[in-house]
Amino acid sequence: MENKGILIYVEREGGRVHPICYELLGKGRDLADKTDSKVSCAVLGSGITETAQELVAYGADTVYVYDDESLATFDSLAHKQNLVSLISEVQPAIVMFGSTLTGKALAPRVATAVEAGLTSNCTALELQEDGSLLQVRPAFTGNFLAHVKTSSDITMVTVRYRALEAGQKDEGRKGEIVKKGVEKVDSGVKVLGKGEAKPASIAGADIVVCAGRGLRNADDFELVQQLADALGGVVGATRPLVDDGWISKDHQVGFSGTIVKPKLYVGVGVSGSPQHLAGIRDSGTIVAINSDPSVALFRIADYAVVGDLYQVIPQMIELLKKK
Amino acid sequence: MHIIVLAKQVPDIEKVKFLRETNRVDRKSADSEINPFDLNALEAAQQMKEQLGATVTVISMGPQSAEAVLREGIARDADRGILLYDDSFAGADTLATSYTLAAAIRKVGDFDLILCGETTVDGDTGQVGPGLAERLGVSLLPFVSELTKVSTDKVTAVTETSAGSLSVEASFPLLITGTKELNTPRLPTLKEKLRARKAEVEKWTAADLGDVDPVKLGIAGSATWVESIALPPEKKRKGEVLQGEDAASQLVAALDKAGLLKG
Numbered sequence: 064m065e066n067k068g069i070l071i072y073v074e075r076e077g078g079r080v081h082p083i084c085y086e087l088l089g090k091g092r093d094l095a096d097k098t099d100s101k102v103s104c105a106v107l108g109s110g111i112t113e114t115a116q117e118l119v120a121y122g123a124d125t126v127y128v129y130d131d132e133s134l135a136t137f138d139s140l141a142h143k144q145n146l147v148s149l150i151s152e153v154q155p156a157i158v159m160f161g162s163t164l165t166g167k168a169l170a171p172r173v174a175t176a177v178e179a180g181l182t183s184n185c186t187a188l189e190l191q192e193d194g195s196l197l198q199v200r201p202a203f204t205g206n207f208l209a210h211v212k213t214s215s216d217i218t219m220v221t222v223r224y225r226a227l228e229a230g231q232k233d234e235g236r237k238g239e240i241v242k243k244g245v246e247k248v249d250s251g252v253k254v255l256g257k258g259e260a261k262p263a264s265i266a267g268a269d270i271v272v273c274a275g276r277g278l279r280n281a282d283d284f285e286l287v288q289q290l291a292d293a294l295g296g297v298v299g300a301t302r303p304l305v306d307d308g309w310i311s312k313d314h315q316v317g318f319s320g321t322i323v324k325p326k327l328y329v330g331v332g333v334s335g336s337p338q339h340l341a342g343i344r345d346s347g348t349i350v351a352i353n354s355d356p357s358v359a360l361f362r363i364a365d366y367a368v369v370g371d372l373y374q375v376i377p378q379m380i381e382l383l384k385k386k
Numbered sequence: 387m388h389i390i391v392l393a394k395q396v397p398d399i400e401k402v403k404f405l406r407e408t409n410r411v412d413r414k415s416a417d418s419e420i421n422p423f424d425l426n427a428l429e430a431a432q433q434m435k436e437q438l439g440a441t442v443t444v445i446s447m448g449p450q451s452a453e454a455v456l457r458e459g460i461a462r463d464a465d466r467g468i469l470l471y472d473d474s475f476a477g478a479d480t481l482a483t484s485y486t487l488a489a490a491i492r493k494v495g496d497f498d499l500i501l502c503g504e505t506t507v508d509g510d511t512g513q514v515g516p517g518l519a520e521r522l523g524v525s526l527l528p529f530v531s532e533l534t535k536v537s538t539d540k541v542t543a544v545t546e547t548s549a550g551s552l553s554v555e556a557s558f559p560l561l562i563t564g565t566k567e568l569n570t571p572r573l574p575t576l577k578e579k580l581r582a583r584k585a586e587v588e589k590w591t592a593a594d595l596g597d598v599d600p601v602k603l604g605i606a607g608s609a610t611w612v613e614s615i616a617l618p619p620e621k622k623r624k625g626e627v628l629q630g631e632d633a634a635s636q637l638v639a640a641l642d643k644a645g646l647l648k649g
């Protein structure tokens with residue numbers, strides 16, 4: 064890696080900077096310090112200029128601001144076009160995105176436009192002695208980890224939320240804020256309306272109580288919700304319950320749902336299929352409650368409670384209420 | 387109306403084994419199947435064909451055995467199946483894959499809509515669809531969970547974004563990546579399967595793609611490579627088994643001790 068620095072795409076979600084960006088800044092700062100190079104951020108949107116200072120406090124040397132009415136809602140083509148121009152101007156060695164739905168739609172278009180190698184869903188980035196960047200990412204539905212290297216001039220990555228440590232905030236840090244002119248592009252996609260705002264994201268939760276097919280019917284989510292409330296967490300579900308329409312997809316934990324990394328994961332009536340384990344493997348403490356002692360989830364559990372969820376959960380709620 | 391569906395052959399993920407001696411994934415250890423998310427793309431194409439009378443072409447790049455993927459497509463009412471198979475295609479990362487697929491699509495000719503799966507269960511990248519949209523210079527609707535309305539020149543769809551779902555309208559030509567929620571794929575009937583078994587699958591090599599730059603194919607055209615594969619480090623877990631009458635209270639006490647209870 065030459066000293067051409069690191070560029071971070073700053074994703075905004077519902078009017079604020081997505082927390083993954085502070086994690087990217089933490090890593091970016093670390094890599095830049097080790098290679099004596101600089102970290103810059105690109106933030107695109109409308110009415111966003113004040114967020115730039117915050118990014119400086121978290122470690123950015125330069126923040127490029129694209130503030131324009133036309134960028135009020137995310138548009139992959141408009142963001143791509145402005146980023147591609149910035150990349151050819153700044154010539155970064157590394158470009159980082161969050162591995163969110165937005166990052167996953169945008170990064171491959173940008174990478175293809177500049178013919179850069181892109182590694183998605185990274186969980187670790189390590190600077191090698193020869194200056195190259197080793198990228199670690201799950202593959203085969205999370206059953207294996209691939210160690211990936213890049214041969215193009217630019218190394219691009221999307222990084223999984225909560226995989227890296229956020230940087231330290233320092234209000235006293237100095238950085239440059241550069242206002243950029245916005246290139247306007249018509250993507251041919253017209254937004255007709257917005258769906259319901261997402262419920263509290265399970266991706267960012269510290270405690271997730273996840274229900275599986277051990278649940279007898281949709282109404283019993285009430286019980287799971289009560290346990291989540293008593294623990295101060297949110298409710299998740301395995302895919303079959305989402306497929307059956309018992310709960311919305313936003314709650315699905317796993318490979319084709321949301322990868323979670325809470326401090327505490329509690330699986331109730333969950334067997335632990337490979338696709339589900341791929342979504343919880345890195346959780347802090349894993350609790351499994353299942354009537355069948357042979358299930359796969361028990362093999363990676365810290366606490367394996369063998370029992371009927373319809374007995375264990377009410378008992379837990381009682382005990383937690385007394386706390 | 388012409389719809390192109392892209393489908394990949396993947397190993398059955400529940401069975402695939404890891405070879406400790408060579409630090410490699412033993413693809414031979416498991417049967418191959420069509421990437422499950424690509425079945426949603428095929429189902430969507432089949433439904434549009436039923437409603438609007440489209441022509442459907444399925445394309446797959448892969449080894450000779452990937453012919454099975456194209457037969458799967460034909461059994462689901464695709465009109466044409468094309469296998470891109472050449473030694474020079476092997477070892478492609480997503481950059482080289484999208485380059486090769488784009489060349490094949492240009493050769494196939496005009497299209498209105500391209501349908502991809504949201505990700506593959508072996509590569510886990512989800513990069514090929516958006517990368518292909520870039521190469522072909524067409525609009526992209528990523529993570530489409532619902533096709534609300536389809537006509538011969540545009541679609542109304544629900545697309546999932548970080549901030550929630552959006553209802554959008556987009557004109558053709560267009561590339562869509564579909565999620566699992568898009569539909570429930572039907573199983574082909576025995577008759578359809580028999581017809582597909584007899585159908586002709588076209589095989590195209592690099593030479594058939596016409597004007598392609600050989601250094602952009604396969605390993606040569608890839609900008610990333612996998613240096614090694616490892617098993618994920620298993621976190622040390624306590625593995626305490628709690629059972630019997632007081633299992634719940636043991637658990638609550640343990641969580642309390644670990645500082646995991648709020649307040």
Ligand SMILES: Cc1cc2nc3c(=O)[nH]c(=O)nc-3n(C[C@H](O)[C@H](O)[C@H](O)COP(=O)(O)OP(=O)(O)OC[C@H]3O[C@@H](n4cnc5c(N)ncnc54)[C@H](O)[C@@H]3O)c2cc1C
Binds near residue numbers: 372
């Ligand atoms: C491409 C693909 C992607 C997928 N992605 C995902 C994904 O993202 N997330 C996901 O979760 N799945 C995913 N799946 C599905 C996955 O393969 C499994 O089908 C699913 O995870 C099983 O869910 P489950 O554990 O709830 O159900 P089951 O495997 O049926 O397990 C139910 C468990 O409940 C227990 N039980 C029953 N009654 C009780 C009781 N009264 N008390 C306590 N325990 C009880 C049973 O012993 C059993 O272990 C995917 C599959 C494919 C093919």
Ligand SMILES: Nc1ncnc2c1ncn2[C@@H]1O[C@H](COP(=O)(O)O)[C@@H](O)[C@H]1O
Binds near residue numbers: 424510512
């Ligand atoms: N070799 C391939 N042949 C045909 N289609 C592919 C191939 N690789 C990827 N795709 C398509 O791109 C989607 C995403 O793949 P990936 O980026 O590998 O996760 C898949 O669901 C397919 O629709």
